[in-house]
Amino acid sequence: MKKIFFAAVFAGALLGFTSCGNREMVTDPEMETVIDSIKETQSGQTTEETMAGTEETAEVSTQTEPTEGQSEIQGSEWVQFTTEDHEGSSDPEDKTRSYTYYYPTVTVTIPGNETVQMKIQKELDEYVDSFVEGIENGEFGTLYEDMPVYEQSYEDLTFRVIRADDKVISLSWGLEGYDQGAHGWYTLYYMNYYTQTGERITFDSLGSGFRDKALELVTAKAAEMQAKEDCFFNDYEKSIKLVVLDGTEDLNAIYQEIYGPDIAGTDNGPADPTFYITEDGFVFESGQYVLQSYAVGIVDFEIPAADFGDDLTADIF
Incomplete structure (x- = not known):
């Protein structure tokens, strides 16, 4: 997955583990310090690095034509999930918006239980579709004349299989992004199913x-x-x-x-x-x-x- 410099720095600071048993977020309350550091680092990059970054950005397709990437298989002998990477960006001809995005499409396979497979597949597709529609129809990545742009806006959706056996399917979606402002965001969404029925697990x-x-x-x-x-x-x-x-x-x-x-x-x-x-x-x-x-x-x-x-x-x- 191609990623701009700020995204790499932010993601590195975003996730970790602290003494409070948590996934650590950006801990510096003065985000301006981080931004200044990023700007200094970027200004010190070599010409070759800058050109390489420009070429990489140019390779990212527009939002209506996401680039397909490598696939990955997660799961078990009972349930398998195949993911395929997609990435894109705002239209380079549109001077009012600038952003990149990434998301996986997910295919579930449950041998011998096509009914449950189709039920879960429908919900997986709906979740990914809502992410893509949000990118296309929202105001994400808007450029304002009176606001300096320190780094390009981005929003990435990731997928992980937590448990997949003959009793439980537990999945997570991670949504990471930045759209100017003091800091970005990282949220998680969970899907928990009974494997045999495909019903959501409730309390x-x-x-x-x-x-x-x-x-x-x-x-x-x-x-x-x-x-x-x-x-x-x-x-x-x-x-x-x-x-x-x-x-x-x-x-x-x-x-x-x-x-x-x-x-x-x-x-x-x-x-x-x-x-x-x-x-x-x-x-x-x-x-x-x-x-x-x-x-x-x-x-x-x-x-x-x-x-x-x-x-x-x-x-x-």
């Missing part, structure tokens, strides 16, 4: 007491982290519900409960799942600005399946 399907137990376990782990590292906002406890979501919840109701009707806003729609499933248990995620500041990063709460006891009744481990 109710895991057990009648699963949601309450998950809230209890995540609350306890967050309190432990806060006591040791002071990771979270002072009032983080009121937002714990936003870490334990399976995608069936109404965000409007949750936001009004947490923040009050005057500031909660409306039309937030359904929640996105905030958990994934490993071979050993569940991982719940606190995304950017949920329990913690941007600088802390994305925080994971790993809960072994055994900790749920009788509240986990689904046979998935």
